[in-house]
Amino acid sequence: LYIHFPREFPNGKPLELIQQARAAGDPKxxxxLARYYLLTGQFENHTDEIEGLCAPIAEAQPECFQLLARVYLVDGRSEDLKALVDRAKQAWEQGSIEDRDLYLFARWLSDDETPQKQVAATNELYQMLTPDYVPALTARAKLIMENNYLAEPEVVIEMLREARANGDLKASLSLARAYERGRIVPTDPKKAIEYAMEAREKYPSAEYLLGRIYKRGYLGEPDPEKAKQHLLTAARRGFPKADYALAELYWEAKGIEVNRVYAWSFALLAVEGGVERAKELMVDMVLSLPEHTEKRAEALYRQERAARRQMIAGGTSGPATTTKQGG
Known part of the structure; x- marks a missing residue:
């Protein structure tokens, strides 16, 4: 907690707690300590120490596979990285690490935060896990969609359908995206909606996808009312791209009445959620936004934000009820 939220705990002393754990003989x-170096920007100065910490305990503490891989990538030690991947395979085959441990290591190897993506290694580890470990089916399909030289599109769709048949809603979401975007299969908005409807309860991004389909009129004509419903649900479930889409919807007003108050307040929420495009939209908006409108929008933004926080604190997943925004 102290490492991840330093502003919340300015007097926290995570290093002291870590040293206490180590003194007590706890390998965690x-x-x-290795994670501390990573999260405080000291990783590259301590690669030798981190290797010494993690190499002896990787099977017992599988997170160490990721940390060791980062060491080898930072230091350019490709042979050691290959040996580490082989070690992870052997550990999994012998039952020393679980399916999920190998899956998380494989996923990290080609993740955006990896110093140098290892797509081939990720693909190989996913293949070992499939078809028995269903999340690896969906993850491998996603990997192939991003690196289409790995397999033909038909293979991707078949893997996703198999994962979906085994109850993986992430596969339904991936199928929805595939049919909405039309990159590896012909665009089919009806199928995209069908799969997104399956995934919407678990994944707010499925609600966002539904909102985008109706907003852009992929079924023939835009349906701003349906778009608004799905986008607002996604936004209130913590998907900030939906706030941006709502700001755009109310600003462009294609099929609905222009509402600058809503547009500005949703743009503020999107910026707070880290959507950079929202800043550009606000630059366009501010030129024609009267000061009194801006003040009303900021008040509504604060009201909506407070309602969402209250909703999260209460553990509910439905729309906030203490705000009229978007209604």
Missing amino acids: GDVA
């Missing part, structure tokens, strides 16, 4: 203290 060694992992925590």
Whole structure:
């Protein structure tokens, strides 16, 4: 907590707690120290120490596979990285690490935060896990969609359908995206909606996808009312791209009445959620936004934000009820 939220705990002393754990003989203290170096920007200055901490305990503390891989990538030690991947395979085959441990290591190897993506290694590890470990089916399909030289599109769709048949709603979401975007299969908005409807309860991004389909009129004509419903649900479930889409919807007003108050307040929420495009939209908006409108929008933004926080604190997943925004 202290490492991840330093502003919340300005007087926290995570290093002291880590040293206490290590002194007590807890191997998780060694992992925590390596993580401390990573999260405080000291990783590259401590690669030798991190290797010494993690190499002896990787099977017992599988997070160490990721940390060791980062060490080898940072230091350009390709042979050591290959040996580490082989070690992870052997550990999994012998039952020393679980399916999920190998899956998380495989996913990290080609993740955006990896110093240098190892797509081939990720693909190989996913293949070992499939078809028995269903999340690896969906993850491999996604990997192939992003790196289409790995397999033909038909293979991707078949894997996703198999994962979906095994109850993986992430596969339904991936199928919805595939049919909405039309990159590896012909665009089919009806199929995209069908699959997104399956995934919407678990994944707010499925609600966003539904909103985008209706907003852009992929079924023939835009349906701004349906778009608004789905986008607002996604936004209130923590998907900030939906706030941006709502700001755009109310600003462009294609099929609905222009509402500058809503547009500005949703843009503020999108910026707070880290959507950079929202800043550009606000630059366009501010030129024609009267000061009194801006003040009303900021008040509504604060009201909506407070309602969402209250909703999260209460553990509910439905729309906030203490705000009229978007209604």
